[in-house]
Amino acid sequence: MRTDEPKLSLSIFPYILIAVLVLISNIVLYYKLTTDYNNKLNLLNQKVDTVQDSLVTAIAKERTNNIKQLSSLENKTLSNFKKLQDFFSSETTKLKLDVENVKTQTSSELQGISEKVGGLEDKISELHVTSSDFSSIIEDAVKAVVSVKTNLGQGSGVIFNSDGYVMTNKHVISGAVRINVVDYDSNVYSVRLIGTAKDADLAVLKIDSNKTFNYLNFADSSSIKLGERVIAVGNPLGLSFTVTEGIISGVDRVIDVSKVPYIQTDVSINPGNSGGPLINSQKEIVGINTFKIINTEGLGFAIPSSVAQGIADQALS
Numbered sequence: 001m002r003t004d005e006p007k008l009s010l011s012i013f014p015y016i017l018i019a020v021l022v023l024i025s026n027i028v029l030y031y032k033l034t035t036d037y038n039n040k041l042n043l044l045n046q047k048v049d050t051v052q053d054s055l056v057t058a059i060a061k062e063r064t065n066n067i068k069q070l071s072s073l074e075n076k077t078l079s080n081f082k083k084l085q086d087f088f089s090s091e092t093t094k095l096k097l098d099v100e101n102v103k104t105q106t107s108s109e110l111q112g113i114s115e116k117v118g119g120l121e122d123k124i125s126e127l128h129v130t131s132s133d134f135s136s137i138i139e140d141a142v143k144a145v146v147s148v149k150t151n152l153g154q155g156s157g158v159i160f161n162s163d164g165y166v167m168t169n170k171h172v173i174s175g176a177v178r179i180n181v182v183d184y185d186s187n188v189y190s191v192r193l194i195g196t197a198k199d200a201d202l203a204v205l206k207i208d209s210n211k212t213f214n215y216l217n218f219a220d221s222s223s224i225k226l227g228e229r230v231i232a233v234g235n236p237l238g239l240s241f242t243v244t245e246g247i248i249s250g251v252d253r254v255i256d257v258s259k260v261p262y263i264q265t266d267v268s269i270n271p272g273n274s275g276g277p278l279i280n281s282q283k284e285i286v287g288i289n290t291f292k293i294i295n296t297e298g299l300g301f302a303i304p305s306s307v308a309q310g311i312a313d314q315a316l317s
Helices: 005-125 136-144 305-317
Strands: 146-148 155-163 165-168 179-182 188-196 204-206 228-232 240-255 261-266 277-279 286-290 301-305
Touching: 005 204, 136 146, 136 204, 136 277, 146 165, 155 204, 155 228, 155 261, 155 277, 155 286, 165 228, 179 204, 188 305, 204 305, 261 286, 301 305
Parallel strands: none
Antiparallel strands: 146 155, 146 179, 155 165, 165 204, 179 188, 188 204, 228 240, 228 277, 240 261, 261 301, 277 286, 286 301
């Protein structure tokens, strides 16, 4: 029988006791830590709730303040806008009254000026010799003049309608089997004869083209006065689009069997000028240059616009 077994059992008891004490200590420590953690967590949650409530309150307060400020700003804006409307309405009314006053005053002043100008025009119209500057109209005038070329010779012509109707002298195209015209830009066009005048040296041609042409209007022949300055545009001696200047030397000159009341002019007219226009300072056709008395100076004659206008109207009808 062994006698040392109880000693072995007693030798491990202290260790068991220590282990139990450690376990109990750990349990107590765990409980204490858990309790502290829960307390701190609850405290933290309370603080979070407090902060959240404060934020909600602050946001609500700020929103209320912003709404009040926006409402106040809107009211101020509407008030200012109404003031601006009233101001502009008042100023517009004043401006309209000022404009009406100015119009009334201006109308009165213009009437006075018109009466003075009318008297001045009457005085000017009594003058027989006028000084005119043709530089402002020559560029447009020459664009309405053409050189008329046939198989027999050449002359001049003037476009009197935007569709390309040309007036020239009958003798320029008489007997020709081929007729062309050349404009200021050196464009060559074929033409067809529309007709010739019975009792005047005039013929009307039509350019075969659908383009729109520069043209000149006929002057009122009753307004033609002795001494009025005029220019002739044509192709004397083949010198294309030559411009010469002079005055009206006489009117109603009946010097041949045609009984045409020719205009006499001292404008230089030479072979090739025939059929070209005699033009006043208003860029109107006063007459169609037709002939000159040979071996003389300054004795040229043109068919007046009254006769040419009648032939042109017949051609267009």
